[in-house]
Structures are given as structure tokens and as C-alpha cells.
Amino acid sequence: MQNLHALLRSSAFDETVLERLIDDEARSMLSLAFLPGRVAKEHPTNNWMLNWDVATFIDALEEAYPLAAENRHQGGTQRWLEVVKKLRAKARVDFTNMNQLRYDIIGVLNSAIHNIGPIPMDQRSDILKNIKRCFTHRDNPHGHSVSNDRFQRDLEGRLEVDPEFRTPTIERLQEHITRLIYEWENDYHESVACTVGHNTVAIR
Numbered sequence: 298m299q300n301l302h303a304l305l306r307s308s309a310f311d312e313t314v315l316e317r318l319i320d321d322e323a324r325s326m327l328s329l330a331f332l333p334g335r336v337a338k339e340h341p342t343n344n345w346m347l348n349w350d351v352a353t354f355i356d357a358l359e360e361a362y363p364l365a366a367e368n369r370h371q372g373g374t375q376r377w378l379e380v381v382k383k384l385r386a387k388a389r390v391d392f393t394n395m396n397q398l399r400y401d402i403i404g405v406l407n408s409a410i411h412n413i414g415p416i417p418m419d420q421r422s423d424i425l426k427n428i429k430r431c432f433t434h435r436d437n438p439h440g441h442s443v444s445n446d447r448f449q450r451d452l453e454g455r456l457e458v459d460p461e462f463r464t465p466t467i468e469r470l471q472e473h474i475t476r477l478i479y480e481w482e483n484d485y486h487e488s489v490a491c492t493v494g495h496n497t498v499a500i501r
Contacts, residue, residue: 301308306389311476319346320385320486324346327345327358327412328345330361330362331345331357331360331361332496334357334360334361335360336357337357337482340353340496347355349471350417350418352417352418352419353417353418355373355417356373356374356414356417358381359376359413359414360373366403373413373414373415373416373417373418374416374420376409376413377409377413377416377417377420377424378424380406380413381424381427381428382403382408382436383405384390384401384402384405385402385405385431385434385437385440386438387402387438388401388402388432388437388439388440388445389401389438389445390432390439390442390444390445390448390481391444392445392481392482392484393485394442394484395478395479395481395482395485396482398478399475399478401473402431402474402478403471403474403478406467406471406474407471410467410468410471421465422465425465425466425467428470429452429453429456429470430449432445432446432449432452433445433446433449448481450479451477452473452474452477455468455473455476455477456473459473462494476487
């Protein structure tokens with residue numbers, strides 16, 4: 298199971314891994330582990346190796362063999378929804394301290410990508426929309442601030458003109474947020490430098 302988790306975190310998992318790594322004994326053990334779970338109820342089948350896609354298998358694996366024991370009864374969808382809640386609570390855009398936003402958003406997303414695994418396919422669109430809109434969501438205590446609103450509009454403007462985001466991915470969304478944080482941070486420091494320079498000239 299540790300090998301499978303390592304493959305998930307490296308995004309190296311596909312259908313061929315099932316054929317190479319899962320023998321009859323392992324298949325039987327996994328079938329028993331999956332049997333009582335949520336994923337097996339949502340996607341009933343007599344042959345999960347044949348009928349489940351990779352995202353469904355990963356969801357079932359994470360449910361049956363979570364990296365943390367407390368997540369045993371939470372599937373991938375539920376765990377990603379918890380990430381969304383965390384982002385809504387923390388997404389505060391303060392142009393004087395963009396490093397905090399980097400930690401609260403990019404850090405949380407990066408941890409989720411590596412520790413939860415891919416967003417389940419049937420929920421990917423909704424979860425990505427919720428992540429994208431976390432800056433101004435009604436549950437965000439800072440969602441009505443001017444800076445959060447501006448940041449949200451800047452982000453959505455970028456995504457709208459990005460041809461690669463026509464098929465949205467969490468990695469591409471994370472990249473846009475990262476770049477936007479850097480640009481806001483850079484603009485702030487340039488503004489401070491100009492102000493200091495102007496005041497110095499005025500004093501002289």
C-alpha cells in the first residue's frame with residue numbers, strides 16, 4: 298500500500314500499475330477492503346479492476362487505506378470538501394503580507410494534492426469551482442474586503458483567457474494563484490520603494 302500511495306503522490310499511477318503490481322492475492326484483499334465502503338456502494342461492480350476508472354480506484358484505495366487513520370471513513374470527495382472549507386476560512390488577501398496567503402492557500406493545496414490524491418472525476422468540476430471562488434465566498438470572513446474582491450476578479454480574468462484551463466486541473470489553478478500572489482507582492486514592494494524614493498527626493 299505504501300508503494301501505491303507513493304505512486305499516487307507522484308502522479309505516476311495509471312491502469313498499467315494495476316496489471317503490474319496487483320496479483321491475485323492482492324486483488325482479493327483489496328476486493329474485501331473495498332466491499333463495505335462508500336465507493337463500492339456508489340460504483341457497484343463484480344470486477345472493479347475491469348470496470349472502475351483510475352479515479353474511482355484511487356478514491357476507493359484512499360477510503361480503505363488512508364494515509365492517516367482518522368481519514369479511514371472519509372473518501373477523496375469528502376476530504377477535498379474539507380480542503381474547500383479550510384480555504385474559505387483562511388483566504389485573506391493582505392497585500393502587505395502576501396506570504397501568509399501563499400502559506401494559507403498554496404500550502405494547503407499542495408498538501409492536499411500530495412496527501413489526498415486526485416480529486417474524484419465526478420466531483421472535479423464542482424470542487425475546482427469552489428476552490429477558485431474561495432476568496433469571495435459568503436463563508437469567508439474576509440470575502441467582502443476590497444482586496445479579496447480584486448484578487449478574485451484578477452484570478453478569474455486570468456483563468457478565462459487561459460486555453461489550458463478549458464479543461465480545469467487543480468495543478469493549473471494552483472499555478473495561477475501562485476503567479477498572482479507573486480505579482481501582487483511585487484507590485485506592493487515596488488510601490489513602497491517608489492514612495493520611499495519620492496520622499497527622499499522631497500527631503501533633499
